[in-house]
Amino acid sequence: MNIAVLLHATHDAELARGVTHSSYRLDDASIAAIVLALSARRAEAGSTVTGIAAGPPEWDAAVRHALSLGLDSVTRAWGDGSRQGDMLGQAGALTAALPHACDLIVAGASAAGDESELLPFALAEHLGWPAIEGAAGIGIEDGRAVMQVRANGGKRRTYLLRRHSVLLAANSGVAPYPTVARQVAARRAAVPLLPAPSTCAPAVTLQGYGPARPVTRHLLQPSSSANAAGRLRQLMSGGTSQASSSRTIAGSRLAPQLAELLKKEGFVQ
Amino acid sequence: MPSRVLAVALGERSGAASLVQKLARESQLEADIVLCNTERLPAGAWAQATMAGRLDESQLVDLLADACAHTAYRAIVVDDGKAGREAGARLALRCGLPAVSEGVALRFAVGELQVTRIADGGSRTAIMVSLAPSTVVVASDSVGDSAAGPGKARETTRLAPSPRQPLFELIRESQLGPAEIDLLEADVVVAGGRGMGGPAGFAMLEELAQALGGTVGASRVAVDAGWAPYARQVGLTGKTVSPRLYIACGISGAPHHVLGMRDSSLIVAINSDAQAPIFKIAHVSVVGDVHTIVPDLIASLRNGAPSAAPALAAAR
Numbered sequence: 001m002n003i004a005v006l007l008h009a010t011h012d013a014e015l016a017r018g019v020t021h022s023s024y025r026l027d028d029a030s031i032a033a034i035v036l037a038l039s040a041r042r043a044e045a046g047s048t049v050t051g052i053a054a055g056p057p058e059w060d061a062a063v064r065h066a067l068s069l070g071l072d073s074v075t076r077a078w079g080d081g082s083r084q085g086d087m088l089g090q091a092g093a094l095t096a097a098l099p100h101a102c103d104l105i106v107a108g109a110s111a112a113g114d115e116s117e118l119l120p121f122a123l124a125e126h127l128g129w130p131a132i133e134g135a136a137g138i139g140i141e142d143g144r145a146v147m148q149v150r151a152n153g154g155k156r157r158t159y160l161l162r163r164h165s166v167l168l169a170a171n172s173g174v175a176p177y178p179t180v181a182r183q184v185a186a187r188r189a190a191v192p193l194l195p196a197p198s199t200c201a202p203a204v205t206l207q208g209y210g211p212a213r214p215v216t217r218h219l220l221q222p223s224s225s226a227n228a229a230g231r232l233r234q235l236m237s238g239g240t241s242q243a244s245s246s247r248t249i250a251g252s253r254l255a256p257q258l259a260e261l262l263k264k265e266g267f268v269q
Numbered sequence: 270m271p272s273r274v275l276a277v278a279l280g281e282r283s284g285a286a287s288l289v290q291k292l293a294r295e296s297q298l299e300a301d302i303v304l305c306n307t308e309r310l311p312a313g314a315w316a317q318a319t320m321a322g323r324l325d326e327s328q329l330v331d332l333l334a335d336a337c338a339h340t341a342y343r344a345i346v347v348d349d350g351k352a353g354r355e356a357g358a359r360l361a362l363r364c365g366l367p368a369v370s371e372g373v374a375l376r377f378a379v380g381e382l383q384v385t386r387i388a389d390g391g392s393r394t395a396i397m398v399s400l401a402p403s404t405v406v407v408a409s410d411s412v413g414d415s416a417a418g419p420g421k422a423r424e425t426t427r428l429a430p431s432p433r434q435p436l437f438e439l440i441r442e443s444q445l446g447p448a449e450i451d452l453l454e455a456d457v458v459v460a461g462g463r464g465m466g467g468p469a470g471f472a473m474l475e476e477l478a479q480a481l482g483g484t485v486g487a488s489r490v491a492v493d494a495g496w497a498p499y500a501r502q503v504g505l506t507g508k509t510v511s512p513r514l515y516i517a518c519g520i521s522g523a524p525h526h527v528l529g530m531r532d533s534s535l536i537v538a539i540n541s542d543a544q545a546p547i548f549k550i551a552h553v554s555v556v557g558d559v560h561t562i563v564p565d566l567i568a569s570l571r572n573g574a575p576s577a578a579p580a581l582a583a584a585r
Contacts, residue, residue: 011389087361087368115370118407121358122368130327130436133351146440153457153482154450160438168351170454203367203401210385210394248554255565258537258555265535267457267481267514268570 001044001145001163002099005037005071006030006107006123007053008116009062022061028171029108029116034069036169037106038176040138040161044145048072050099054082054090054119060191068178068186073099079196086204087115091122093196105166109133124166131166132159273340276302277333277356278311279348282534284412286311286420289346292375298343302422303336305329305352310420318422325433326352330359332428337364342403344375344382349410357407369397370407387411447475450484452501457483457514460503460530463490464519464540464559471496473563474518480570486510488526504529519559522547539563 009024026034034051041047051066051074053059063074077093098105105127107120124131134150138161145161150170178186249257262268276289286302290313293300299316305324321332333345333356345366347357354370361368373394374385381398387409388395452458459478461471471485478485487497489504503510505525515533520526522538522545530536531550538551539559548554555562 087358088365091362115368117354118358118361118368118370121355122362124355125330125359125362131355132437133355141440150454151442154445154447154455154484155442155482156445157442158440160440162437165437204369204384204397204399204404207383207396207398209388210396212391212393247552248556250556254555254557255562256569258553258562258566259569261537261553262481262514262570265514 001040001047001103002101003037003040003047003049003104003106004098004102005033005049005051005066006094006105006120007033007051007055007059007063007066007074008108008119009053009055009059022058024055024058024062026062026065027108029110029169030066031069031108031175032169032171033106033108034066034071035175036135036138036167038070040104040106040145043138043140048099050075050102052077052094052097052099054078054093054097054196055084056082063191064186064189065178067189067191068182069176070178070182073192074189075192075194077194077196082196087118087122089196090119091126093194094119094123095126096197097194103163104161105129106135107166107168109168109171120166120168127164127166129164129166130162131168133168134170135167136170273299273301273316273342275333275336275340275342275345276300276311277305277329277345277347277353278302278307279305279350279353281307281309283311283348284408284410285346285348285353286313288372288375288406288408288412289344290314292344292346292377296377301336301340301342302420303332310422313420315420315422316424318420318425320425320427322428322430323433325436326355326359327436328431328433329356330363333360334363337366337403343377344404344406346372346375346406346408349408349412353407357405361405364403366403366405367399367401368405368407369399371409372406373409373412375406444482447478447484452484452486452503452508452510455484455510455512457481457516458486458503458510458512458530458533459483459516459518460486460488460520461491461497461518462488462520462526463494464521465491465496466519466560467494468496470519470560473560473567476567477516477563477570480567481514481516483512483514486515486530488520488523517547517551518563520547521545522550 007030008027010027012025015023037049041049049071051071053063054077063076067074075097077097110117121131135147136150137148146158147161149157151157274289276286278286289300301317302315303319305321347353369384371387372384376383382404384397385394459474461474474485486503487501491497492499492502505528509529511532513534515530516537518539536551537553538547539555539562541558543556
């Protein structure tokens with residue numbers, strides 16, 4: 001089985017201060033994808049795992065790190081007209097970078113920025129393959145390759161592993177520790193560069209950056225209508241109350257009322 | 270330039286609908302909506318609502334591509350989630366449209382669509398400008414759903430359900446026990462604190478978690494007392510969780526615990542102290558003895574929830 005792993009690097013300011021001369025590292029989603037791809041290689045003897053990335057030259061150190069984790073080979077696709085966040089262009093470039101007779105693509109479930117969380121699905125659409133999210137393991141049962149997939153409600157589904165599909169790895173598993181010999185070999189290895197075809201002018205451009213979105217904006221922001229004691233209580237409970245949507249269950253038969261509510265909300269099958 | 274925008278709502282709480290309504294109001298555009306997995310029309314005025322019922326990702330993409338072929342949309346905004354990301358990416362590729370993910374705000378400025386998106390893992394936002402006549406935006410899951418209240422649609426279309434073909438052959442499905450489900454992946458977390466009184470109380474919570482297909486969490490006090498392992502600790506010094514349902518049993522609601530669970534979609538608090546701070550953030554407050562309520566709740570869930578008192582009928 002020829003397996004391709006989608007690699008994505010993320011900027012890490014801490015790394016720039018180190019000795020690696022690179023400020024990019026593999027993101028956690030890519031690590032999870034590598035772990036899953038390596039389990040697939042173990043399950044089926046003779047399989048190969050190739051890392052593919054569509055990123056700038058600054059990604060080379062991260063791509064080499066992927067090689068040191070146990071991939072058989074890596075390829076990076078990039079061209080003069082390439083641009084981060086150009087999902088259509090990147091899907092095309094990655095399709096060109098796929099290994100010959102590729103059977104399976106493994107990607108991370110999500111990644112930070114650059115529309116990389118959409119890229120596995122775009123690649124699947126480009127190839128006409130189905131995609132499945134939450135893949136947690138690949139193994140052999142009764143001589144057949146199967147995959148375990150996480151589902152809602154703490155369920156695990158076991159599917160027959162379908163060739164020509166895109167698997168999105170669940171964020172689990174611990175990356176193998178690269179031995180020093182592997183690290184040295186990866187550092188010396190050349191990362192083949194595949195010139196990405198130039199695409200038409202980018203339709204979406206970055207205009208600038210703004211402050212982080214205050215997702216915890218109510219934190220430590222008590223209600224202005226509360227008195228001093230009320231504000232203190234709100235602060236102690238982590239912020240303003242959610243009185244607008246709260247309900248109190250009172251009276252007798254508390255448990256049946258609560259069970260009915262959970263049923264109504266869809267938590268009871 | 271097209272004068273319509275399309276929201277694709279994939280559940281009852283839709284961030285895409287909220288973004289599109291705001292954009293349509295500010296820019297005097299007509300807003301259409303496609304509703305999947307829900308019949309509840311989000312708040313606001315909609316020109317056309319399509320009730321699509323339950324669709325798989327490929328059916329949804331076919332539907333959206335068909336809609337885009339017949340109507341020119343300035344922006345197609347899809348809810349986040351696996352189905353939303355897949356539909357957005359496949360639609361963009363099929364129709365040759367640019368796509369932006371993690372969108373938190375949309376506006377038109379001098380004829381250009383400006384999308385504010387989360388960047389660098391949330392440490393800042395990026396402002397993207399689309400010059401294309403149409404753009405696919407996948408809304409961030411941090412966008413709140415639209416205001417309460419039913420929406421109105423000038424025209425409603427209801428699609429007939431079509432059979433779904435499974436893309437992958439299912440061999441079997443198994444239910445993991447509460448101890449096997451990771452706190453971070455659980456949809457339902459039943460957490461206990463000092464009020465559980467000891468390991469026996471936590472055994473009861475495991476039963477409840479089992480009945481709800483969830484896992485067990487614990488406050489720092491309970492972990493320090495040795496009633497639950499550290500891997501189960503929720504809070505500032507433990508794990509930060511945001512399940513669909515969080516049931517806090519015998520937890521007072523200290524700030525360091527609240528910070529680890531306050532983003533849960535539905536928080537139910539059971540505590541005998543009516544003044545406990547946990548009730549300030551709970552969506553559903555149950556004042557009573559946890560040692561009585563939890564066993565009764567387990568029994569109710571196992572026997573099928575009986576009809577509740579009418580007072581609860583309007584809850585949430």
